[in-house]
Amino acid sequence: EVVLTQSPATLSVSPGERATLSCRANQSVSIYLAWYQQKPGQAPRLLIYGTFTRATGIPARFSGSQSGTEFTLTISGLQSDDFAVYYCQQYYSWPRTFGEGTKVEVK
Amino acid sequence: QEQLVQSGAEVKEPGASVKLSCTASGYTFTSYYIHLIRQAPGRGLEWMGVLHSSGGSTRSAPKFQGRLIITRDTSAGTAYMELRRLTSDDTAIYYCARGNTYMDVWGKGTTITVSS
Numbered sequence: 001e002v003v004l005t006q007s008p009a010t011l012s013v014s015p016g017e018r019a020t021l022s023c024r025a026n027q028s029v030s031i032y033l034a035w036y037q038q039k040p041g042q043a044p045r046l047l048i049y050g051t052f053t054r055a056t057g058i059p060a061r062f063s064g065s066q067s068g069t070e071f072t073l074t075i076s077g078l079q080s081d082d083f084a085v086y087y088c089q090q091y092y093s094w095p096r097t098f099g100e101g102t103k104v105e106v107k
Numbered sequence: 108q109e110q111l112v113q114s115g116a117e118v119k120e121p122g123a124s125v126k127l128s129c130t131a132s133g134y135t136f137t138s139y140y141i142h143l144i145r146q147a148p149g150r151g152l153e154w155m156g157v158l159h160s161s162g163g164s165t166r167s168a169p170k171f172q173g174r175l176i177i178t179r180d181t182s183a184g185t186a187y188m189e190l191r192r193l194t195s196d197d198t199a200i201y202y203c204a205r206g207n208t209y210m211d212v213w214g215k216g217t218t219i220t221v222s223s
Binding site: 001032034036038043044045046049050055087089091094095096097098099100101 | 157202204208
């Protein structure tokens with residue numbers, strides 16, 4: 001089973017600043033990694049798939065990158081709507097697995 | 108509009124089973140897998156299993172094998188997820204989500220409470 005480790009657990013950022021979230025896999029998942037955003041009381045929403053590709057309607061301030069088995073979600077110029085919990089998920093192998101999440105909070 | 112509509116909240120006693128539904132609208136049900144993901148209070152997302160909507164085959168995470176049954180009614184565009192032998196640890200919001208790879212459409216969730 002692929003284990004995804006997200007860091008940090010909580011990230012305190014001021015509006016307008018950049019947030020950098022990490023997701024490390026314990027084995028290769030190629031580029032088959034997605035990021036989701038979840039706000040309180042809501043279902044998760046797809047942000048990024050295939051490591052780099054933004055989902056429909058996702059603004060350009062969200063970007064994904066990869067170095068080996070370490071994946072990064074960058075949010076440039078944080079807006080008030082971006083404070084939420086973010087999860088990574090791999091779809092390279094079964095069972096599908098999620099990271100534990102990173103909460104982005106207002107500093 | 109493509110969406111997944113989930114059944115309503117349920118309260119169950121320990122040892123019972125629960126069956127929830129997930130109905131697709133706005134797209135062809137058999138074109139996409141349907142996943143089941145749950146989220147315990149204050150916790151993260153946990154993938155439980157998947158239904159191949161066209162062929163009907165299923166996969167479950169190891170911890171749910173033998174306890175999770177996923178079926179479908181293609182004429183109704185609906186997937187059914189039954190979880191047996193419930194314990195208090197099964198108290199959670201259960202989401203269904205569409206996706207052959209990543210999950211791009213999610214239901215709003217069904218709250219299952221297990222309590223005596």
